[in-house]
Amino acid sequence: MFTGDSPIYQQLAARIADDIVAGTYAEDAAVPSSNDFATFLHMNPATAGKALNVLVEQGVLYKKRGVGMFVAPGARSQLLKQRRADFPQQFVHPLIREARAVGIEPPELAQMIKEEYIP
Amino acid sequence: MTQAIELQSVTRRFRNDNALEDVTLTVPDGAICGLLGRNGAGKTTVMSLISGQDRPTTGQVLVDGEDPFENEAVLSRISFVRDNQRYPDDYFLHHVLSIAPEFAPSWDGELAAELVEGFRLPRKPAIRKFSRGQLSAVAIVLGLASRAPVTLLDEPYLGLDATARGLFHDLLLRDLGRHPRTLLLSTHLIDESDSLFDHVVLMDRGRVVLRAEAEEARRLAMCVSGVADAVQAFCADYPVLRSHSIGGLRTSTITGRLDDDARSRAATLGVQLKGASLQDLAVAYGSGDSLQDSSKEGISA
The missing domain is CATH 3.30.70 (Alpha-Beta Plaits)
Known part of the structure; x- marks a missing residue:
């Protein structure tokens, strides 16, 4: 479920962020509690709480005392912006590294992307 | 953060062997701590000391800041079932379940019943005829349903089937969410329980070789x-x-x-x-x- 590549709380925070972008949790809707995540994902409740707090610090979630955590207004567009900013590093760099390794030239690569993009 | 469990420079000598040598460890209040190490590393000895069933040769053991040995107030707050716990020969499951609340002031009969059903523990035969996995399940029922503020689980997975291990994690985390407590869990199935821990203590040959927050470790x-x-x-x-x-x-x-x-x-x-x-x-x-x-x-x- 979790990989060893990055801390578990970061992986859970990223997963919740992905779900917000995908529309699973709408703005001002509640997200599951840290205990819900802990029980569902068989993980430590404090670690789950840390993931939620990371998202609160980023302004993606907000707390209602005694009620729970909610998706902040504008969270989705904020996360989308972040993901676009991360796109070159996360996806383009590895793609180009592999293209170089196997000898695919830029025009051929561009052609491949075009064909994949427009089905 | 206050410490639920504290061992300071603890040595436990059996005849000429040091089962524990200069062991220092702390488990913060409310933590889920993994106690890891090979057979014979000293994990069960540590748990025996914490639960007041044994005394250190030198050093100090504290639970909620007090020595647990012959300390009734502290002992009533601790649950410890050994991995090789023996029961009287004529005991059936219902005997254990009816006597357990006397040792556990916060005993929850409903949770015990839910666990017994989930683990499919039989009413017959006598407990001495239970399989290894069924004995582990009994230990988990006692450990979780006692809702003790300091709960020690010694090798809870021994012989448990995959469904039962999943059920154990489900009910453990659900109940911990409602009734927080400090949990010290020893296991060899580390990959499977890895994400449960917020702290870990790794022992080898009677010594602590690593203690850290799990994320840090x-x-x-x-x-x-x-x-x-x-x-x-x-x-x-x-x-x-x-x-x-x-x-x-x-x-x-x-x-x-x-x-x-x-x-x-x-x-x-x-x-x-x-x-x-x-x-x-x-x-x-x-x-x-x-x-x-x-x-x-x-x-x-």
């Missing part, structure tokens, strides 16, 4: 694998905990951060790099060829 070490020469070149600057070679291939577990520097060196040398899991660490420290110096000192974070 997972970042202390990494595993390098690939062609032997390249792996050895990569490891030159790191303390090597354990190496394993087959043919021209080699895997080494080394202490050090998996950072961008390490990643780019790995890419240059053409070796695979991954963060060491708690299980990797336990295997490395338990394999005996770890650095004598560093294992004597122990590492903590």
Whole structure:
């Protein structure tokens, strides 16, 4: 479920962020509690709480005392912006590294992307 | 954060053998702490001391700041079922369930019943005829349903089938969410319980070799694998905990951060790099060829 590549709380925070972008949790809707995540994902409740707090610090979630955590207004567009900013590093760099390794030239690569993009 | 469990320089000597040697560890209030190490590392001895069933030869054991030995107030707050717990020969399950509340002031009969049903524990035969997995299930029922503020689970997984292990995790986390408590859990199934822990203590031959927050422990070490020469070149600057070679291939577990520097060196040398899991660490420290110096000192974070 979790990989060893990055801390578990970061992986859970990223997963919740992905779900917000995908529309699973709408703005001002509640997200599951840290205990819900802990029980569902068989993980430590404090670690789950840390993931939620990371998202609160980023302004993606907000707390209602005694009620729970909610998706902040504008969270989705904020996360989308972040993901676009991360796109070159996360996806383009590895793609180009592999293209170089196997000898695919830029025009051929561009052609491949075009064909994949427009089905 | 206050400490629920504290061992200070504890040594426990049996005749001429030191079962525990200068063990210092703390478990914060409300933590889920994994107690890891090979057979004979001293895990059950640590639990016996915490639960007041044994006394240290030297050093101090504190539970909620008090010595648990013959201390009724503290003992009523502790639950400990040994991995080899014996029951009277004529005992059936219902005997154990009816006597348990006398030892556990916060006993929850409903939770016990739910666990008994989930584990499919039989009313007959007598407990002495139970299988290894069924005995483990009884220990889990007693451990969780007692809702003791300090709960010690010694090898709760022994002989448990996969469904039962999943059920154990489900009910453990659900009940901990509603009734927080401090949990110390010893296990060899480290990969399976890894994500439950927020703290870990790793023991080897009676000593603590690592104690840290789990997140921190997972970042202390990494595993390098690939062609032997390249792996050895990569490891030159790191303390090597354990190496394993087959043919021209080699895997080494080394202490050090998996950072961008390490990643780019790995890419240059053409070796695979991954963060060491708690299980990797336990295997490395338990394999005996770890650095004598560093294992004597122990590492903590």
